[in-house]
Amino acid sequence: MTRKPLRLLLSALLVAGAAAAAALVGSASGSAGASGIAASPTTVQTPNGTIDTKNCVKYAGVESSGSKNSLDPAQQPSSQNSLNVNATYDRLTTEDDNWKVLPDLATSWKSNASGTVWTFNLRKGVTFSDGKPFTSKDVVWTFQRVIDPKTGSEGAPQMSFLTKQGIQAAGPYAVKFITKKPVAELPLLITNKNTFITEAGTPTATLRTKGAGTGPFIPVGFSPNKQVQTFVRNPHYWRPGLPKASCLQLYVIQEANSMLAALQTGQVDFSQQVDYSVVPVLQKDSKVKLLTTGPSTSMTMPMWVDTTPFKDVRVRQALKKVIDRKQMVNTVLHGFGVIGDDNPVPPTSPDAWRHTVPGPDVEGAKSLLAAAGYSSSNPLKVDLYTADVIPAIVNMTQLFKEQAAKAGIQVNVISGPASEYWDNVWLKHPFEISAWSARPAGLALSIAYLQNAPYPETHWKVPAYDALIKKANTTVNSAARRKVYQQAEKMLTLQGGEIIPMFQRVVAAQRSTCTGYTPSIQFVQFDLTHLACK
């Protein structure tokens, strides 16, 4: 090729490349697409007129479901979905941080004498965001859908006592739940993250992106992978004067430092959780206020009670006695925790069998180990599997190793990747870490400790224990039920295989110019109605 055509080719390539890049970039910036958001960057078209998103309250969650993000309450793989669902729908009942059941779409409820039929009376005059009235047929349809195996909802196993025929409407404003055996805590058990009420007959595909709910906010242009989801106030929300915010934007920030920066610059107003490592920085920042809760997620170390060396109850008790729980809370959680009593029910709960937890007893641990045949020439050696699945849990295992060393116990901490832990490591080794989100006493005592528990973390198979739980489930009187729970808890604390040194407190944040956020101990429950910023 001669010079001139070559230069022409080169210039042509450069120009073509620049044009292509500009076109692509232009399409990226200009694509309003099917998002429902108008061409201007800060205004949003809603059924009730245009809103400026500058006035939206900005809430940042810490978890991402990726493409699984949706508005369907039946499937919530992470709290990102839970935020969408809490904004858009309501449940029959909600719970406070002491697991007391409170009215929401249901105004009152009672059971028959034997506890096999629970009747819920529904609130009148509530409408869905598309104008259709809320009635009992929506409740029946919602519950039947959640327990249907074809839906694949994670809320189904918890409500295995319900059958399709057992959920019936009793007139337009009442619903009956009929069970074969008495279920003393039915109102508590049906208040879970998946039972938000959806409109009867809505196909799943519609529910995922356009579900109509009775809740405080209405989603605008929802799509799973959007970086920011916008919701506007529901003008027909049944609670008068709420929600305070005219619109809400949900962000996702998974990195601790990014969350810190976003809070400090005011790019977000509220945060679902801040990492313990950034707490000291925020405590010094006057523009951000830290909010905390009671005991939430437990940090545990289950041992298999049918496997050496944990088979010997003295070994289990020794491992529990060496732990300085106060030191753990202060060091690992920077004080944002509640010490645990090796009991899945925290000691601050009215259901706990004792409220004062004894301190560490290294000498007691040593004598237990000696009685079990261990000594300085034959020390107890254990492998502890861990991974960074919840904040600070690996630090907990490292501190445990040091504390155990005081009694001559050698702990070998084996840390692996967090993304593989629940699939490949959990339930597969005699001594490892685990974590349980906050649960009421009945559920906390069953989920891992019954002989047929779905997640038998400690291989605990004690018929007397099962009998206690069964008795509690059918005891309608709450004071009597509590006494039974306490007996079961005592068994776990003194003889069980699960070491529970502490519970995390949720640490959330709000800008000082904002008000109204009260975080819940449940990572999937949000009250967004009072959020407001100046």
Added chain:
Amino acid sequence: MILRLIAQRLAAAVATLLVVSALVFFFTSVLPGDIAERVLGHESTAQQRELFRERMHLDRPVYDRYASWVGGVFRGDFGRSLVSDETVTSTIASSARNTLFLSLFAFALYLPVTLVLATLGALFRGKPIDSLISVITLVGLSIPDFVLGTLLIFGFAVKLSLAPALSIVNPGDGFFTRLHETVLPAVTLMVAMAVYAIRMLRDNLIDVLDSEYVRMATLKGVPRWRVVFRHALPNAIGPALNVTALNLTYLIGGVVVVETVFSYPGLGKMLVDSISVRDVPVVEAAALLASGVYILANLAADVLAMLANPRLRTT
């Protein structure tokens, strides 16, 4: 003859892409972990997983699934996401555009910065400005990109409020708003790439400026700027172009880290999410896209090097 070269390379590219797609497909299917369990969560029941497997044709053998996937690709159909059931193209379209925007922005910053700093370093070698550039590039080489990104956030966003801490891009934003929103991640990427290219180009330029024909041109009275730009740079630029092509591969990978630090909704983040969930169709499409970009970038680098330096045109 350059056209013939391009045609040959494109044919090789298609073959490479086929091999890449096969490898990605098979490796993703032998990864530990059951796809159904990943998508439905570990609290799902065996029955739910069976239904899912039937629906997604996961009971067919791997070769069978791969063949039907390749057939689909030639028709322009990349399949549907296993997770969201939306088409793969719609799932990755906006992420891909976002990453493209960020990459082009970073690249647009990278070119002038590299050329200017390398030329300055070479022309004033040994003087303070050269030492300064050398120190800066050395420091830039040693800092990991996520540390750099975090430092930029705290310097420019938190302390100076010059740029947003998170790169939140709204669909309706104008071009200049977008530039403002993505300036910090673009600068992070630019620095990570430029530090290698500056050092390489400076060293090559020094060699070339010492060569005979450059001295000849100077003695002939050719003005300094013409010597540098018309004679020296085109010869020195070859290796720097190769470094640039390598940098483009870094972009494809490093963009994952930067996108996470800045919460930028790009292809890197999407790739990581879909791998951990074993969403094979999305992983495939993203991997193909990344390989395609790499192959094209290498081809472009080779062609440009040849155009700049006629001595490299062997055929």
